[in-house]
Amino acid sequence: MTQVRTRFAPSPTGFMHLGGVRTALYNYLFAKKMGGKFILRIEDTDQERIVPGAVDVIYNTLRECGLNWDEGPDIGGGYGPYVQSERKSLYLPYAKELVEKGAAYYCFCTKEELAERKAAAEAKGEVFKYDKHCLRLTKEEIQAKLDAGVPYVIRLNCPTEGESSYDDEVFGHISFPNSDLDDMVLIKQDGMPTYNFANVIDDHLMGITHVMRGMEYLSSTPKYNNLYRAFGWEIPTYVHLTTVMRDKEHKLSKRDGDAYYSDFIDKGYLKDALINYLALVGWNPGTDQEFFTMDELVRAFDVKRLNTSPGIFDVTKLDWMNSQYVAKMDFDKYLEMATPWFDQVLAGKGMDYRRLAELMQSRTDIFSRIPEKIAFLADMPDYDTAIFFNKKQKSDEAVAREVLPMLLPVLEGIDDWTETAIHDAVMAKIPEWGKKNGAVLWPMRIAISGMESTPGGAFEIAYLLGKEETLRRMKASIAKLG
Ligand code: GLU
Numbered sequence: 001m002t003q004v005r006t007r008f009a010p011s012p013t014g015f016m017h018l019g020g021v022r023t024a025l026y027n028y029l030f031a032k033k034m035g036g037k038f039i040l041r042i043e044d045t046d047q048e049r050i051v052p053g054a055v056d057v058i059y060n061t062l063r064e065c066g067l068n069w070d071e072g073p074d075i076g077g078g079y080g081p082y083v084q085s086e087r088k089s090l091y092l093p094y095a096k097e098l099v100e101k102g103a104a105y106y107c108f109c110t111k112e113e114l115a116e117r118k119a120a121a122e123a124k125g126e127v128f129k130y131d132k133h134c135l136r137l138t139k140e141e142i143q144a145k146l147d148a149g150v151p152y153v154i155r156l157n158c159p160t161e162g163e164s165s166y167d168d169e170v171f172g173h174i175s176f177p178n179s180d181l182d183d184m185v186l187i188k189q190d191g192m193p194t195y196n197f198a199n200v201i202d203d204h205l206m207g208i209t210h211v212m213r214g215m216e217y218l219s220s221t222p223k224y225n226n227l228y229r230a231f232g233w234e235i236p237t238y239v240h241l242t243t244v245m246r247d248k249e250h251k252l253s254k255r256d257g258d259a260y261y262s263d264f265i266d267k268g269y270l271k272d273a274l275i276n277y278l279a280l281v282g283w284n285p286g287t288d289q290e291f292f293t294m295d296e297l298v299r300a301f302d303v304k305r306l307n308t309s310p311g312i313f314d315v316t317k318l319d320w321m322n323s324q325y326v327a328k329m330d331f332d333k334y335l336e337m338a339t340p341w342f343d344q345v346l347a348g349k350g351m352d353y354r355r356l357a358e359l360m361q362s363r364t365d366i367f368s369r370i371p372e373k374i375a376f377l378a379d380m381p382d383y384d385t386a387i388f389f390n391k392k393q394k395s396d397e398a399v400a401r402e403v404l405p406m407l408l409p410v411l412e413g414i415d416d417w418t419e420t421a422i423h424d425a426v427m428a429k430i431p432e433w434g435k436k437n438g439a440v441l442w443p444m445r446i447a448i449s450g451m452e453s454t455p456g457g458a459f460e461i462a463y464l465l466g467k468e469e470t471l472r473r474m475k476a477s478i479a480k481l482g
Contacts, residue, residue: 002209003034003035003036003037003209004030004031004034004035004036004037004209004210005031005036005037005039005206005207005208005209005210006027006028006030006031006036006037006038006039006208006209006210006211006212007027007038007039007040007041007203007206007208007211008020008023008024008027008028008038008039008040008041008062008067008069009040009041009042009043009199009202009213010024010042010043010058011042011043011044011046011049011050011195012042012044012050012051012054012055012057012058013049013050013051013054014051014054014057015054015057015259015260015261015262015263016057016058016061016260016261016262017252017259017260017261018244018252018258018259018260018261018264018278018313019214019243019244019252020261021061021065021261021274021275021278022241022244022278022279022281022282022311023212023213023214023241024062024065024067025065025067025275025278025279025297026212026239026241026279026282026283026301026306027212028067028068028069029279029297029298029301030210030212030239030301030303031070032298033298033299033301033302036209037070037071038067038068038069038070039069039070039071039072039077039079039082039206039208040058040062040069040071040072040073040082041072041073041082041083041084041202041206042055042058042073042082042083042084043084043195043198043199044083044084044085045084045085045088045192045193045194045195045198046195047085047192055073057262059074061261061262064271065261065271065274065275066275066294071206079205079206079207084193084198084202087198087202088191088192088193090201090205091186091187091192091193091197091198091201092187092191092193094197094201094231095154095186095187095193095197096154097231098154098156098186098227098230098231099154101230102157103156103157103226103227103230104154104155104156104157104186104230105134105135105137105154105155105157106134106137106142106145106146106152106153106154107130107133107134107152107153107154107155107183107185108134108137108145108150108151108152109130109133109134114130117131117133129181129182129183130155130182130183132157132183134155135157135183151189152189153185153186153187153188153189154185154186154187155183155184155185155186156183156184156186156223156226156227156230157183158178158181158182158183158184158223158226159178159181159226160178160179160181161178161179162177162178163175163176163177163178164176164178164181164222164223164225164226165222166221166222166225166235166238167238168218168221168238168239168240169210169237169238169239169240169303169304169306170239170240170241170242170303170306170307170308171215171218171240171308174218174221174222176219176222178222180219181222181223181226184196184197184223185197186227196220196223196224197227199224200224200227200228203236204228204231204233208236209236209237210236210237210238210239211236211237211238211239212239212240212241213239213240213241214240214241214243215240215241215242215243216243217240218240221238221240239303239306241282241306242282242306242307242308242309242310242311243310243311244278244281244282244310244311244313245310245311245312245313246258246312246313247312248310248312252313258313258315261274264318266368267366267367267368268337268341268366268367268368268369268370269318269322269366269367270322270325270326270329272293272325273318273321273322273324273325273326274318274322275294275297276290276291276292276297276321276325277317277318277321277322278313279292279297279301281311281312281313282306282307282311283301283305283306283307284305284307285300285302285305286302286305287300290321291321291324319365319366320365322365322366323364323365323366326361326364326365326367327361327362327364329361331357331358331361334357334361334364335353335354335357337367338353338357338360338361338364338367338370339353341367341368341370341371342356342357342370342374344370344371345371345374345375345377345378346374346377346378349377349378350466351377351464351466352463352464355419355460355463355464356374356377356455356464359455359456359460360373360374360455363455373455374455376449376450376451376454377461377464377465380448380449380450380473380476381449381450381451382450383446383450383451385397385400385480385481387446387451387452388400388442388443388446388481390438390442392438393436393438393439393441393442394436394438394439395438395439395442395443397481399439399443400443400446400447400477400481401481401482403433403435403439403440403443403444404443404444404447404474404477404478404481405478406429406433407426407429407440407443407444407474408471408474408475408478410425410426410429411425411426411462411467411470411471411474412471413425414467417463417466417467418463419459419460419463422459422462422463423459426440426441426444426458426459441457441458442458444458444462444474445457445458445461446477447473447474447477447478448461448462448465448470448473448474448477449461450473
């Protein structure tokens with residue numbers, strides 16, 4: 001059996017779209033599952049769309065995600081070069097071969113002529129397709145124009161009658177009337193191939209067995225197949241992938257800040273969680289399993305389980321999955337990743353970040369939400385004293401008014417401000433006062449945090465704030481209660 005060869009063929013036009021990462025992922029998973037090769041090819045024939053630095057973004061993103069390619073521009077392989085602009089001299093001879101075979105033809109129509117005919121067709125309410133005008137030129141006429149150096153493009157001569165069909169691994173039997181096919185340009189006036197031509201030549205020359213790409217290419221595929229047939233080449237297996245959507249109607253969009261891989265990494269999502277989740281947007285394992293390492297994905301992946309309905313990228317689900325990954329993360333790694341987010345509100349305060357991280361790890365869904373959760377440590381919120389009320393803890397404003405002034409000297413008397421010392425000092429007093437724990441600890445925690453719910457309890461927060469700040473907040477709350 002021939003070895004499976006898949007490819008990810010991005011155009012370097014900017015950041016990596018999440019849909020692109022998912023396409024790369026599926027190509028990678030399938031190649032690895034089949035013991036095949038995953039190839040990276042940079043498609044930069046459309047020079048106008050190229051964004052400087054975008055190739056590095058592609059490399060870095062794929063590498064960061066663990067989608068390591070077996071062949072590609074930077075590492076080579078037996079089928080290089082892997083950048084289309086470095087292959088540009090290779091395409092024209094293939095186009096000429098098709099001209100020889102009568103499957104393609106020179107077209108000398110100028111932009112203006114085409115625009116005129118397009119306008120005329122549209123005036124009649126017709127959709128303009130190239131009208132095969134230059135197909136009628138004689139051999140001699142063509143040669144004369146070529147000799148005179150008249151600029152030309154080379155077009156594919158598509159059939160106009162009948163149907164073109166193929167079987168897609170995901171969408172099944174696909175059929176389009178040939179009357180819809182436009183005689184697409186293969187080679188542009190500048191001698192560069194179009195994407196439509198280059199991708200076929202490259203997929204063939206690179207021995208690609210499975211073409212896995214977005215479903216926007218479903219309708220172009222009959223044209224590509226005409227090319228394969230004209231050359232007498234074997235047609236690859238097609239696996240078209242549904243679009244990644246925000247919801248049923250909306251695509252992920254740049255404007256909403258949810259389109260790019262980097263948008264999510266910048267917001268503090270973990271790449272492992274993102275990859276795990278992305279794998280499930282458009283594919284299902286056929287079991288209840290939701291958490292997958294890359295190796296597990298490789299083992300579980302099956303093209304037959306790719307979905308035909310659009311993949312909905314549900315951020316709420318992703319947040320949940322991310323929180324599960326964060327909770328299971330190595331503690332030191334968590335501390336390292338959380339530190340810049342702690343710094344956003346606590347820089348320069350000398351707070352014990354290790355202790356804070358211990359309290360925050362299980363409460364972090366995405367890292368960018370850390371600052372809002374710990375802001376109370378930096379500045380005492382202006383709270384409503386009604387939150388002293390808690391039935392279960394036997395606390396209310398009157399209780400707080402009574403116990404906080406009793407607590408103050410106890411806290412003032414602690415010299416060695418550790419969590420244990422604070423705990424022991426306070427806990428020793430509670431039975432003496434004849435109180436339940438909640439009736440002291442609830443008011444204390446509210447008094448120094450101003451929040452009904454906090455990471456950590458009264459002792460942890462007092463410890464993190466330090467003695468001076470704790471006492472300052474205690475006094476302010478006592479005054480606030482009047
Ligand atoms: N260069 C194309 C793109 O970025 C890739 C399409 C394909 O996979 O053939 O959309």
